[in-house]
Amino acid sequence: MFRTCLAALVLSLFVTGCEGTPEPAKPIEPAKPVVRTVAIATLMTHPSLDLIVTSMKAEMEAKGFHEGETVKYTIQNANGDANAVVGILRDLELSHPDVTVAITTPVAQAAMKEVRGPLVFSAVTDPVGAGVVDSMEKPPPLITGVSDAWPYKAQLELARSLVPSAKSLGVVFNPGEAASQYGIARIRELAPPLGFEITEIPVSNTSEILGALKVKAAKLDAVFLSSDNTVISGVPAALSVCFDQKKPLFVGDSGTVEQGGLAAVSVGYDGVGRATGDLVARMLGGERNIPVVVASDAEVYLNLDTAKRIGLEIPADVRAQAKKVFGTP
């Protein structure tokens, strides 16, 4: 018992000695070929989330952290079971990783309680709203991450360049969803400087979209769908109204553009992964107090058939930046 106590005491001195968080970062010695450990906890397997891990590793590789040589990854996946998250994080934490990566909002939230060392979260849409950090610019010293919030600025700018004369922009959203509460606030802030007047079209379920949009569409120059699940599920209704009344429809995912939406700027998860890798590398290098990054790497999608149908010309420079163009030119 005495020995245990002594060990605990020594350990505590050691831990408090080297983990005084507000201390300036210690430079690492590049001479020693130490293997750094990175623990990754994710909520489920899902093409976008898997891409984050792959791209993160690629970015680390580019920064000189070679898997198996200078960095070792431990990955745990909760397989969609939110209840397994706490156990997984505690298990990862017990191996004292140099950096923990928490992917998705629930994992990041649980990590706030379980992880004591450097933490990089990823794919958290609204880190402030989720309670993960209090400020995007000044997170706690050991915590930073990447938000995969919709690139509202790029989306509105694209709308501006495709319909230069448009004034009134209809925004369909569900006020009951957290993602669009965040989204509508951003749109209110970003749209007026670009010359848009917003007409808010709140809906509470998919079946309301058709009616609500039909009533208001005549007065609108363009329609924008927010990032909530209700609206995205009800996209066919918005598509049919916009087709009938020849209004350009701007969305945030490639799938809707393929179905007939005019254009989208969507989050590139490769970019989210690369930004995550960059933060992990900086944390491993001893950097602290890193502001939260909002993924800026956005992908543009266009549908030329729709453009023809509503009588709109897509400038060549916009077409050139598109990742994928649907329809025949």
Next chain:
Amino acid sequence: MAWLSLLDTAILLGLCFSGVALGLVVSLRFLNYPDLTIEGSLPLGGAVGGLVLVHTGSLWAALAAAALAGGAAGLMTACLHVFLGVGRLLSGILMVAALYTVTLRVLGGSNLSLLRTEGTWRQIEAWDRAWADAQGVMLDPLKLSLLIVLVGAVSLGLVAFFHSRPGLAIRSIGDNEGFVAGLGRDPRPYKFFALALGNALAALSGALIGINQGFADVGMGQGALVLGLAGLILGEQSIGRLLGGRRLVPALIASGVVGSVLYQVLLLLSFRAGVTSSDVKLLTAAMILVVMVATGGGSFFYRGRTF
């Protein structure tokens, strides 16, 4: 030290989840009613408890509200079964679907953050964290003590209740409903009460899980039933047997609590041993089967029972 820390988390999580196993003891073992509603009342409890905690900061109000919400869900299931004649499994399945929407509405989205709440729980966590950091360990003594007291009190209450007359009536309905009806007792009010109680326990569990992990999520209920059942069966075959088997109320209640903890210990040990979390579900199912068959559980506990 790592082992102690792992045990600490396992006990913490096990106690948080013990409400699910206790809910199963009430509905499945005492009333002999395979109540699937639990999979929906757990996230409902997490959502309601979380919402109340965010708005009032009171842990006790949050737990009470969660239990009430779970109880209401149980009453609805009983209504479907007793008044509308919906089958026992189907009434639960319908309620799980309905509760999904209710939970989404309560949360106001798919996820509610409980990281910025104030009040008792926050103070306890802060104290634990300060103590643990000073000692250089990862333990939560105060949080653990609170949970032990809380779960202990609930367990004692349950033992006392199932020895009382209404409790005995519920158990006899589980054994032989026709017999109870034949004695001139209407079994329906007891069914209402037992289902409400079982779901209140599960909802309480949901609130504790949410508050402990820092968020309430609409996906919390996924797999909760299997998890609770795994715990219950582990408990029945270990401490349950030790205390005298399923005819005894304290043995079954203890099975629920100890089994939940035991299951979490095994789960975390398997993570530690390098089992990836993707394989855990299959291992859990295999473990339930092995435990049941190896201990002759098929005939010892489950004769004439649904599962």
